[in-house]
Every structure is written in C-alpha cells, then in structure tokens.
Amino acid sequence: MAPSASPDIQISPANTLENRALDRAEVELLSKSGEPHKLVACVLEEADLSRLMLEGWVFEACTVKQANFIGAKLSATLWSSCKGGQADFTGCDLSESKIEACDFNNSNFRGATLTGAQFSRCKLTGANLSETKTLNLTFDETRLADARLPGLSFRKARLNGLDFQMADLKKCDFRDAIFQDCSLRDANLAECRFEGADLRGADLGGIRLLNAKQFKGATISRDQAGQLLAELGLKVR
Incomplete structure (x- = not known):
C-alpha cells in the first residue's frame, strides 16, 4: 500500500506524472x-x-x-x-x-x-x-x-524484524532496546552498548564475547547463553 501524503502537502492531479522516463532537465523544470x-x-x-x-x-x-x-x-x-x-x-x-x-x-x-x-x-x-x-x-x-551503521543509536527502540546479519554496528547504542524477530548473526558489535537490552528475540549466532562487559545488564534466554558459551569453546551440560 502506498503511503498517503501528509495533510499539509497537497498534490494536485496536474502535478502527477505516470509511466514517464525523466532526466535531470525535466525534473528540475x-x-x-x-x-x-x-x-x-x-x-x-x-x-x-x-x-x-x-x-x-x-x-x-x-x-x-x-x-x-x-x-x-x-x-x-x-x-x-x-x-x-x-x-x-x-x-x-x-x-x-x-x-x-x-x-x-x-x-x-x-x-x-x-x-x-x-x-x-x-x-x-x-x-x-x-x-x-x-x-x-x-x-x-x-x-x-x-x-x-557505525555509531547509530537504537536506545530504547523496539526493533521488529530487522536483519543486521554481518552488518557493521561498531559503537551502536542498543541500551534498553527490545529485539523482536531480529538477527545479529556475525555482525560487528565492537564497542556496542547493550545495558538493559532484551536480546531474547535476536539471533546471536556467530557472536564472540570478546568483551562480555558490553552485554552486562542485557537479558538473553538460556538457549542464547549456551550458544554464546559454546562460541568460547565451553561445553554446556
């Protein structure tokens, strides 16, 4: 479904063009x-x-x-x-x-x-x-x-259906964010902040805990905890 124009933007039928190939000169005009x-x-x-x-x-x-x-x-x-x-x-x-x-x-x-x-x-x-x-x-x-996306702030955001697989998220701020049906698989999370984040709805595959402090205060599931520990070579029984 196409988005509707903002109430303060009125586009008349005369200003609507369909099925045209346009170049700079035409758009500029x-x-x-x-x-x-x-x-x-x-x-x-x-x-x-x-x-x-x-x-x-x-x-x-x-x-x-x-x-x-x-x-x-x-x-x-x-x-x-x-x-x-x-x-x-x-x-x-x-x-x-x-x-x-x-x-x-x-x-x-x-x-x-x-x-x-x-x-x-x-x-x-x-x-x-x-x-x-x-x-x-x-x-x-x-x-x-x-x-x-280095340095972007997602603080306190509700993140729904976002695929960050292999994305560069260095220094991103995910504090207090809620992840739902998201993927952080193999993403670059160097210097990211996750305090207070709810990561239970995120795929954390491939993440290595090079700095466990960045996840301090974040919420993860038992399965995710086992997955992260396995990345460190530890066996969870």
Whole structure:
C-alpha cells in the first residue's frame, strides 16, 4: 500500500506524472514550480538529480537505480515500492520522510540527514549509513545485512524484524532496546552498548564475547547463553 501524503502537502492531479522516463532537465523544470509532484512508475535510472529541491515529493513504484541524489533536498518525501539499487543519497536531506517496501540495496546514504525518517519493509543490504544524522530514525521489518551503521543509536527502540546479519554496528547504542524477530548473526558489535537490552528475540549466532562487559545488564534466554558459551569453546551440560 502506498503511503498517503501528509495533510499539509497537497498534490494536485496536474502535478502527477505516470509511466514517464525523466532526466535531470525535466525534473528540475518541475521543481521550479515550487510545488511537490507525485511520480508513479517513472524511470529515473542513472539520472543526475543532485542538489535539486524536491521537498514533499511522492515517488511510487519508481526506478531510481544508480540515480544521483547527492545533496538533494528530499525532506518529507514519500517513497513506496521503488527500486533504487546503488542510488547515491550522500549528504541529502531525507528528514521526516517515509520509505516503504523499497529496494535500496548497496545505496549510499553517507552523511545524509535522516532525522525522523521511517524505513518500513525495505531492503538496505549493503547500504552505507555512516555519519548520518539519525535522531528519531526508525526501521521496521527491514533487511540491513552487510550494511554500515557505525555509531547509530537504537536506545530504547523496539526493533521488529530487522536483519543486521554481518552488518557493521561498531559503537551502536542498543541500551534498553527490545529485539523482536531480529538477527545479529556475525555482525560487528565492537564497542556496542547493550545495558538493559532484551536480546531474547535476536539471533546471536556467530557472536564472540570478546568483551562480555558490553552485554552486562542485557537479558538473553538460556538457549542464547549456551550458544554464546559454546562460541568460547565451553561445553554446556
């Protein structure tokens, strides 16, 4: 289901384009109206959309593979069922945006502003979210395997259906977080904090207790305890 526009963003039928292949010149011309547009099933593959002002736009079932959004203003945008493998969002502003059921595998969000952004049912395998501004950023049922998320804060978050398998989570803050149907299998957890976290809903396979102190105060199940001790070569009977 496509997300609905925010009540303060009104997109008229005249500002809706469907099944179009668009390049930078066409998108830039549309943006100069100062009004948000809705693009449905449009193709912007490899388009250079860097530094354009596209606040409040809606992208529904669009193809933005390898598109260049570097430095673009994309706050309060809505994305639904888009395909954007290897898209480049470096340094862009995606604050207060909603991204649902989109495939942004191996995309680059380095240095982007993701304050208040919501990712739901997305594929972000291999994505780079390093150095992002992430206050109130949320993920739900999203694949983040092999992604780079160093230093992100998930403190007090309820994490549902997140796959962090083999992700770089160095220095992430999971204090008081609740994991439900998640995977931390083989993730890089160096210098992470888990005080008060409930890890019973997480797959901890492949994790090695190089620093057991980081799990002090966290809650795990008996089965998980046996699994972690087995990683240390200890036999649990």
